[in-house]
Amino acid sequence: MIGPEPSEEMGREGGKSGMTRRTGIFTYENGLLLLLGISFGVAFFDRNAAGILVPFITRDIPLSNTQVGFLGSGLAITWALGAFLIARWSDARGARKPFLLAFLLIFSGCSILAGLATSYPVLLLSRMIMGAVEGPFLPVCLAIMAVESSEHRRGVNAGFMQNFFAALLGQSVAPLVLVPIAEAFGWRAAFFIAGIPGLLCAVAVMFWVREPTRAAQAAVGGEAADANAPRMRVFDMLKVRNIALCSAISVFLVAWMILGWTFLPRFFTEYRGLPAQTMAYLMTTLGVASAVSGFGAPWLSDRIGRKPVMIAFCLAGVITPMAALYFHGSPVVLGVLMFLGWTATGAFPLFMGVIPGETISRRYAATAMGLVVCVGEVIGGFGITSLAGKLADLSSLATPVLLQIGCAALGGVLCLFLVETAPAKVRAVAGQTAAARPA
Numbered sequence: 001m002i003g004p005e006p007s008e009e010m011g012r013e014g015g016k017s018g019m020t021r022r023t024g025i026f027t028y029e030n031g032l033l034l035l036l037g038i039s040f041g042v043a044f045f046d047r048n049a050a051g052i053l054v055p056f057i058t059r060d061i062p063l064s065n066t067q068v069g070f071l072g073s074g075l076a077i078t079w080a081l082g083a084f085l086i087a088r089w090s091d092a093r094g095a096r097k098p099f100l101l102a103f104l105l106i107f108s109g110c111s112i113l114a115g116l117a118t119s120y121p122v123l124l125l126s127r128m129i130m131g132a133v134e135g136p137f138l139p140v141c142l143a144i145m146a147v148e149s150s151e152h153r154r155g156v157n158a159g160f161m162q163n164f165f166a167a168l169l170g171q172s173v174a175p176l177v178l179v180p181i182a183e184a185f186g187w188r189a190a191f192f193i194a195g196i197p198g199l200l201c202a203v204a205v206m207f208w209v210r211e212p213t214r215a216a217q218a219a220v221g222g223e224a225a226d227a228n229a230p231r232m233r234v235f236d237m238l239k240v241r242n243i244a245l246c247s248a249i250s251v252f253l254v255a256w257m258i259l260g261w262t263f264l265p266r267f268f269t270e271y272r273g274l275p276a277q278t279m280a281y282l283m284t285t286l287g288v289a290s291a292v293s294g295f296g297a298p299w300l301s302d303r304i305g306r307k308p309v310m311i312a313f314c315l316a317g318v319i320t321p322m323a324a325l326y327f328h329g330s331p332v333v334l335g336v337l338m339f340l341g342w343t344a345t346g347a348f349p350l351f352m353g354v355i356p357g358e359t360i361s362r363r364y365a366a367t368a369m370g371l372v373v374c375v376g377e378v379i380g381g382f383g384i385t386s387l388a389g390k391l392a393d394l395s396s397l398a399t400p401v402l403l404q405i406g407c408a409a410l411g412g413v414l415c416l417f418l419v420e421t422a423p424a425k426v427r428a429v430a431g432q433t434a435a436a437r438p439a
Contacts, residue, residue, distance in 0.1 A: 164291055242359040
């Protein structure tokens with residue numbers, strides 16, 4: 001176990017598996033948060049590895065921009081399908097830990113397979129298999145964390161695990177680690193080393209993570225509270241204004257993010273002619289921005305509302321591609337501009353989780369969130385990114401960056417039509433409406 005055992009005092013919160021936790025830092029809850037957060041960060045590290053290593057891979061395996069686009073979009077579509085189908089399989093089985101172990105072993109193996117690839121089809125296959133098991137990784141981790149979290153920390157724990165570690169390891173650390181390894185030992189060695197942390201996490205999960213009971217999972221799910229909610233199918237959800245808008249926003253913001261991680265490394269080194277280390281520095285600033293805004297945007301939205309934060313942060317996303325295209329000054333200043341624009345990633349927890357969860361009955365909230373992710377990854381991550389690669393071959397590497405600008409702008413415009421869901425704002429509006437009514 002991580003931390004001390006639960007006390008024998010019976011708890012009132014279903015998320016604690018019927019037990020209360022001793023207070024302090026070294027608790028099972030905190031240890032689990034650290035382990036699962038690092039594991040998801042490692043998964044994101046592996047997801048971004050191919051994009052970062054493309055300038056090195058092309059020295060041995062010639063790749064067109066269309067093929068580079070498919071490395072990102074192919075993983076995106078299997079990520080989406082895995083998130084929806086395999087996570088649903090885990091729900092049906094009522095099992096979490098076996099799936100988590102399988103995910104860690106498979107995506108680590110896929111990273112090693114990518115390092116062994118001698119042709120583009122093998123490289124693409126390794127990425128698509130990786131996406132299929134990394135897609136459901138976060139939902140399964142969140143399901144375990146929800147059971148073991150204190151009631152007042154469920155939201156904070158989920159945000160910390162999803163945003164901080166993914167940004168820190170998958171976006172900030174990945175370029176700083178992978179580029180020097182690729183330069184010193186080759187891109188294959190970088191893929192091999194990228195697979196090792198996942199294997200270590202699998203060992204830690206095997207020995208220290210316990211399987212949540214069905215009773216504890218049911219207590220956290222709150223099914224009884226929404227037992228009388230009307231049944232909804234997927235198309236019924238899309239008729240709900242905020243769900244449809246969040247799905248559309250997801251298309252453009254997911255495309256914006258994957259276009260950046262897929263094409264910016266090659267754009268900087270080949271189109272702009274910047275050194276690989278400068279590219280690594282610029283890409284690292286994106287990870288720092290994600291870590292900061294992943295907490296900053298949701299925190300701000302609790303105070304001033306979801307809608308204004310969504311509008312401002314999504315529109316800020318145009319700064320990153322515009323700076324990449326048009327700013328030719330100091331790399332330090334360019335890094336600052338890249339950072340400012342990449343704070344748009346702070347909107348992701350809002351349109352993928354918070355707003356759908358506040359819009360629809362919690363009986364269907366998880367399905368609605370999965371729907372938003374799936375639509376965004378399939379249409380934006382796969383469709384738009386694949387199109388960008390083809391257009392780049394027909395024109396230049398500037399085309400995907402221009403598409404990034406358009407995606408951020410369209411996402412920001414769609415935010416104008418959202419219905420506010422922040423509880424404080426909703427209560428304030430309701431109070432004003434009630435006060436305005438004649439007695």
